[in-house]
Amino acid sequence: MANPTATLSTSLGDVEIELFADKMPITAGNFIKLAKAGFYDGLHFHRVINSFMIQFGCPHSRDPNSPRAGTGNGPDGTIKDEHPADAKISNEPGTLSMANTGQPNSGSCQFFINTVHNHYLDWFTPGQSKHPVFGKVTKGMDVIKKIETTKTGAGDRPATPVQMVKITVHE
Numbered sequence: 001m002a003n004p005t006a007t008l009s010t011s012l013g014d015v016e017i018e019l020f021a022d023k024m025p026i027t028a029g030n031f032i033k034l035a036k037a038g039f040y041d042g043l044h045f046h047r048v049i050n051s052f053m054i055q056f057g058c059p060h061s062r063d064p065n066s067p068r069a070g071t072g073n074g075p076d077g078t079i080k081d082e083h084p085a086d087a088k089i090s091n092e093p094g095t096l097s098m099a100n101t102g103q104p105n106s107g108s109c110q111f112f113i114n115t116v117h118n119h120y121l122d123w124f125t126p127g128q129s130k131h132p133v134f135g136k137v138t139k140g141m142d143v144i145k146k147i148e149t150t151k152t153g154a155g156d157r158p159a160t161p162v163q164m165v166k167i168t169v170h171e
Contacts, residue, residue, distance in 0.1 A: 004028075004171045005138070006035060010045075011163040012147055015140030017096060019169075020133070023087035027098050027107070027134040030079050034109055035167040039074060045147055045162045046070045047155070053118065054147045055099060056164060057110035064161035074109030081105050082132050083123045089133040091118040094144065096135035102128060113137065115148045 003022055008015040019028040034040060034057075043062055046069035047055035060068035081104055091097050091114045099110035111134075114121075123130040137144060151159040 004032060004169055006032075006170060007168045008140075009165045009168070010143060010147065011161075011165060012150075013140065013143035015143050016138045017135050018138050019096075019135040020087070020089070023084060023089070024082055024132060024134040026079055026082045027132055030074075030076075030107075030109075031096075031111065031134065032169050032171075034074055035169050037075075039109065040164050040167045043164050044069070044158075045164070046157055047112075048147060048150060048152050048158050048162070049156050050148055051116055053097075053112040053114050053116075054144065055110060055112040057099070059109065064157070064163070069157070070110070070155075072109070076108075078106050078108045081107065081123070081130065082134075083130070087132070088122070088124045091121045091131060091133055093117060094137040094141055095133045096137075097121065097131040097133050100131065104130075107132075113144055115144060 004019050021028040044064040045056045046061040059072040060066045098107040100106040121131040153159045
């Protein structure tokens with residue numbers, strides 16, 4: 001059975017992704033549930049760092065200027081860290097990874113898309129950062145690049161807000 005896909009319709013264009021439900025069922029399933037419920041629709045990218053990643057999914061980012069953007073959890077709270085032995089997928093360019101607070105089992109609704117190979121964020125490498133990859137961009141890296149290179153202000157927030165208009169899951 002093929003993995004589900006999704007269309008991320010942003011204010012700068014559409015991005016197609018594959019979700020690794022076969023290898024990361026908890027993390028991918030959490031994203032799918034939130035997307036189907038419309039949780040992500042209307043939120044804004046709240047952290048954009050050129051040559052690193054673009055981050056999204058905080059409920060407080062509905063207001064793109066909220067000082068709380070980047071601090072919120074989803075309606076069901078946090079999920080268990082997922083580190084299956086057969087899913088050692090590295091944080092390569094175009095992969096979707098679960099954001100967290102740095103504490104175990106603190107992932108929720110926020111995720112980031114790697115724009116470079118951030119191997120030091122892999123859950124299976126030594127160090128504190130543990131960010132499991134649960135999907136990848138299959139089309140639209142040009143849109144990811146537009147978001148990544150948008151001008152930012154304080155807190156790495158885009159100076160001109162970039163909105164997730166809608167996420168549509170295809171199963």
